Amino acid sequence: METKHAATIFEALSSESRLDIFRLLVKYAPEGLVAGEIARRLGIPSTNLSFHLKAIVHSGLASVEKEGRYLRYRANIPLMLGVIAYLTSECCSGRPEECARYRAVNRHLKMTQGRH
Amino acid sequence: METKHAATIFEALSSESRLDIFRLLVKYAPEGLVAGEIARRLGIPSTNLSFHLKAIVHSGLASVEKEGRYLRYRANIPLMLGVIAYLTSECCSGRPEECARYRAVNRHLKMTQGRH
DNA sequence: GACATGCTTCAATTATTGTTGAATAATCAT
DNA sequence: ATGATTATTCAACAATAATTGAAGCATGTC
Numbered sequence: 596m597e598t599k600h601a602a603t604i605f606e607a608l609s610s611e612s613r614l615d616i617f618r619l620l621v622k623y624a625p626e627g628l629v630a631g632e633i634a635r636r637l638g639i640p641s642t643n644l645s646f647h648l649k650a651i652v653h654s655g656l657a658s659v660e661k662e663g664r665y666l667r668y669r670a671n672i673p674l675m676l677g678v679i680a681y682l683t684s685e686c687c688s689g690r691p692e693e694c695a696r697y698r699a700v701n702r703h704l705k706m707t708q709g710r711h
Numbered sequence: 712m713e714t715k716h717a718a719t720i721f722e723a724l725s726s727e728s729r730l731d732i733f734r735l736l737v738k739y740a741p742e743g744l745v746a747g748e749i750a751r752r753l754g755i756p757s758t759n760l761s762f763h764l765k766a767i768v769h770s771g772l773a774s775v776e777k778e779g780r781y782l783r784y785r786a787n788i789p790l791m792l793g794v795i796a797y798l799t800s801e802c803c804s805g806r807p808e809e810c811a812r813y814r815a816v817n818r819h820l821k822m823t824q825g826r827h
Numbered sequence: 828g829a830c831a832t833g834c835t836t837c838a839a840t841t842a843t844t845g846t847t848g849a850a851t852a853a854t855c856a857t
Numbered sequence: 858a859t860g861a862t863t864a865t866t867c868a869a870c871a872a873t874a875a876t877t878g879a880a881g882c883a884t885g886t887c
Contacts, residue, residue, distance in 0.1 A: 598727050598730055598731060599727060601724075601730055602724070602725055602726055602727045602729075602730050605721045605722075605724035605725040605730065606721075606725035606726075608717075608718070608721035608725075608798070609718055609721040609722035609724075609725040610718055610722075610874090610875085611714050611715060611718045612875095613718075614714055614717055614718050614721065615714060617798075618798070618801065621798070621799070621801060621802050621803075622801045622802070622803075622804050623804070624802060624803050624809065624813075625803070625809060629833085629834095630833075630834060630835090631832095631833060631834080634834095640876085640877080641833080641834065641835085642834090642835080642836090642876080642877070642878080642879095643875080643876060643877080644834090645834065645835050645836080646835095646874095646875075646876080647875090649835090650874095661883095663833095663884065663885075664832070664833055664834080664883065664884040664885060665833065665834085665884095666833080666834065666835090672802065672810075672813040673813055675798065675799070676799075676813065676814065679795050679798075679799075682724070682733075682734065682737070682791065682795075683737070683791070683792075683795075685734065685737060685738045686737050686738070686740060686788065687737075687738075687740050687741070687788075688738055688739070693740065693741060694788075697740075697788040697789055697792065698792065726844090726845085728845095745863085745864095746863075746864060746865090747862090747863065747864075750864095756846085756847080757863080757864065757865085758846080758847070758848080758849095758864090758865080758866090759845080759846060759847080760864090761864065761865055761866080762844095762845075762846080763845090765865090766844095777853095779854065779855080779863095780853065780854040780855065780862070780863050780864080781854090781863065781864085782863080782864065782865090
């Protein structure tokens with residue numbers, strides 16, 4: 596993945612509204628949600644939602660499809676996994692014993708704190 | 712993790728400069744790099760680098776430590792893994808058979824395209 | 828056809844970020 | 858102490874992004 600594209604993807608996740616929107620789409624993958632339902636669930640004004648959805652779609656993290664008079668948005672899960680790989684692939688210069696230690700710490704945190 | 716914090720973290724990764732900086736720190740984890748070395752490797756003017764490093768540290772994705780007249784920056788790998796978990800944890804409403812299919816697609820892409 | 832609905836686009840405004848050069852502070856070497 | 862090095866902060870400016878209300882365009886209903 597190119598740095599420019601990855602930065603655009605993170606940009607798409609960098610506001611609370613957009614992060615909420617995207618996480619909702621991830622949750623409702625693979626069917627997705629129509630714009631109005633996103634607006635209702637998150638309480639975002641429609642004109643503002645359009646603006647944010649456009650940024651998310653532009654990054655590639657979601658796709659749109661027309662469905663009668665609705666527009667259905669779907670998270671692009673493979674791209675999400677791709678950008679995660681982009682971020683983590685060179686971790687510790689590929690020395691797996693270092694990375695493994697970090698992951699162990701992280702698992703411990705998860706068990707201690709639970710999910711939110 | 713709170714949405715606000717996660718958004719701040721993604722914000723810290725949302726410019727090409729900052730993404731390059733952070734990935735460099737991930738690569739050189741756990742020892743980290745001093746500011747001057749980051750500047751040299753990436754060709755970013757020092758005053759501008761300070762600005763971006765501040766944003767990264769503020770997000771929590773890196774820490775700073777004074778080392779003589781140098782400042783050493785280190786990636787916070789557990790937080791990176793934490794924000795990844797935040798993004799992915801509710802995927803497909805916890806229906807693992809859907810998620811598994813996506814991961815299979817992603818593995819296929821990786822094998823086809825190699826690492827970049 | 829006339830009207831309601833769902834959503835987007837446009838234009839104007841406000842707010843936030845990024846970049847640059849000059850000035851400052853701390854450390855180290857002589 | 859003087860001077861060189863490392864890196865930050867500050868202030869000014871340039872560039873981008875977010876929000877809002879009004880207008881527009883399909884689609885569906887009567």
